[in-house]
Amino acid sequence: MSNAVMESKPSVPDEIPTFTATLIIRRFDPDVDSEPRWQDFDVELHGTDRVLDALHKIKWEQDGSLTFRRSCAHGVCGSDAMRINGRNRLACKTLIKDLDISQPIYVEAIKGLPLEKDLVVDMEPFFDSFKSVNPFLMAGGLPKDGKERKQSPVERARFDDTTKCILCAACTSSCPVFWTDGQYFGPAAIVNAHRFIFDSRDENAQVRLDILNDKEGVWRCRTTFNCTDACPRGIQVTQAIAEVKQAILRGKP
Amino acid sequence: MSVIEAPRSPGVRTARKRRVNWEKWGWIYMRVSGVILVVLIFGHLFVNLVAGEGVNAIDFAFVAGKLADPFWIVWDTLLLWLALIHGSNGIRTIINDYANNAIVRRILLGAVLVSTIVLLTLGTLVIYTFDPCPAGAPADLLPSFCPVP
Numbered sequence: 001m002s003n004a005v006m007e008s009k010p011s012v013p014d015e016i017p018t019f020t021a022t023l024i025i026r027r028f029d030p031d032v033d034s035e036p037r038w039q040d041f042d043v044e045l046h047g048t049d050r051v052l053d054a055l056h057k058i059k060w061e062q063d064g065s066l067t068f069r070r071s072c073a074h075g076v077c078g079s080d081a082m083r084i085n086g087r088n089r090l091a092c093k094t095l096i097k098d099l100d101i102s103q104p105i106y107v108e109a110i111k112g113l114p115l116e117k118d119l120v121v122d123m124e125p126f127f128d129s130f131k132s133v134n135p136f137l138m139a140g141g142l143p144k145d146g147k148e149r150k151q152s153p154v155e156r157a158r159f160d161d162t163t164k165c166i167l168c169a170a171c172t173s174s175c176p177v178f179w180t181d182g183q184y185f186g187p188a189a190i191v192n193a194h195r196f197i198f199d200s201r202d203e204n205a206q207v208r209l210d211i212l213n214d215k216e217g218v219w220r221c222r223t224t225f226n227c228t229d230a231c232p233r234g235i236q237v238t239q240a241i242a243e244v245k246q247a248i249l250r251g252k253p
Numbered sequence: 254m255s256v257i258e259a260p261r262s263p264g265v266r267t268a269r270k271r272r273v274n275w276e277k278w279g280w281i282y283m284r285v286s287g288v289i290l291v292v293l294i295f296g297h298l299f300v301n302l303v304a305g306e307g308v309n310a311i312d313f314a315f316v317a318g319k320l321a322d323p324f325w326i327v328w329d330t331l332l333l334w335l336a337l338i339h340g341s342n343g344i345r346t347i348i349n350d351y352a353n354n355a356i357v358r359r360i361l362l363g364a365v366l367v368s369t370i371v372l373l374t375l376g377t378l379v380i381y382t383f384d385p386c387p388a389g390a391p392a393d394l395l396p397s398f399c400p401v402p
Contacts, residue, residue: 176350177350180350180351180353181353213274213277214276215276217276219276219277219279219280220276220350222346222350245280248277249277249281
């Protein structure tokens with residue numbers, strides 16, 4: 001058995017080009033600050049770096065007290081939603097070179113949720129409204145053949161878009177109605193209700209429709225499309241909300 | 254074989270009082286009245302500003318003539334009610350969105366309600382009781398097309 005041997009070294013330029021970007025980050029330390037303050041950092045970056053890499057460089061090389069959440073760093077866990085240049089984005093999916101680096105890049109925590117420290121917010125109100133729509137399969141009794149609940153590809157495709165949600169809160173915290181008092185269920189909760197309302201195996205769609213028919217339910221949606229723009233998974237959030245409205249009007253999914 | 258209780262059976266929801274769901278009907282009203290208002294408003298604008306002599310035709314006699322025609326009485330009544338309630342319902346949602354203080358919200362909502370009722374009453378009165386040539390008015394205040402007593 002022979003080992004594969006690299007015949008010639010891959011050509012690597014002597015120096016990978018870098019550029020300097022300025023990040024202005026909204027800092028808040030509850031032990032020291034009474035109000036959040038903006039602090040700017042200059043970071044040396046490569047063309048492949050994302051906002052998350054810039055934050056890492058700041059935390060590891062310049063200011064270790066910078067606080068933010070991140071887990072997988074590849075756009076799946078939904079931990080690092082933040083407001084980048086005024087738009088809710090995942091820091092791990094936003095390339096620095098796609099932003100205008102001739103201007104400083106503004107990074108702040110998502111809005112509408114209680115600020116805890118720097119870029120970290122209290123997600124509990126967000127998860128509370130998520131929980132209140134019963135985001136789990138509610139099927140009574142045993143399946144017909146006693147083994148599995150079958151679903152055709154067409155039935156599966158009906159709610160495929162809303163299964164992609166990673167609960168990063170980018171949509172809910174971009175919603176101006178949610179900013180006002182936080183009583184509104186918010187797009188993320190409605191998206192996850194949509195995922196089960198239109199699931200052919202679920203038998204309790206009516207319960208969720210009743211919950212969302214509430215004063216703080218889908219009727220508070222103003223169709224501003226902020227949520228659709230913010231969603232890092234490309235979910236058509238506003239359309240999902242509109243479909244839930246239609247289902248409530250029809251009285252069934 | 255014993256069937257294990259579902260671990261997360263939905264909590265017993267207290268049956269909501271089956272009241273009228275005003276948020277839902279408000280939302281439907283905005284959509285339905287919006288579609289009708291598109292026709293009513295553009296029809297109104299076309300007849301007043303474009304048709305015939307255009308904007309030059311508008312004077313007291315023009316308005317008096319329109320308000321003597323049952324067709325325009327119905328048209329204007331629909332326009333008045335649909336547009337005013339559409340507008341005040343929109344203001345109501347904005348107040349609900351932005352007035353965080355409960356007292357301020359109540360005051361603002363009350364003001365919108367009162368002004369809507371007053372405007373609807375006055376507007377309807379004008380449409381149905383308008384008389385360009387009231388009996389017993391001094392002749393120099395009457396428009397020229399009134400029959401000379």
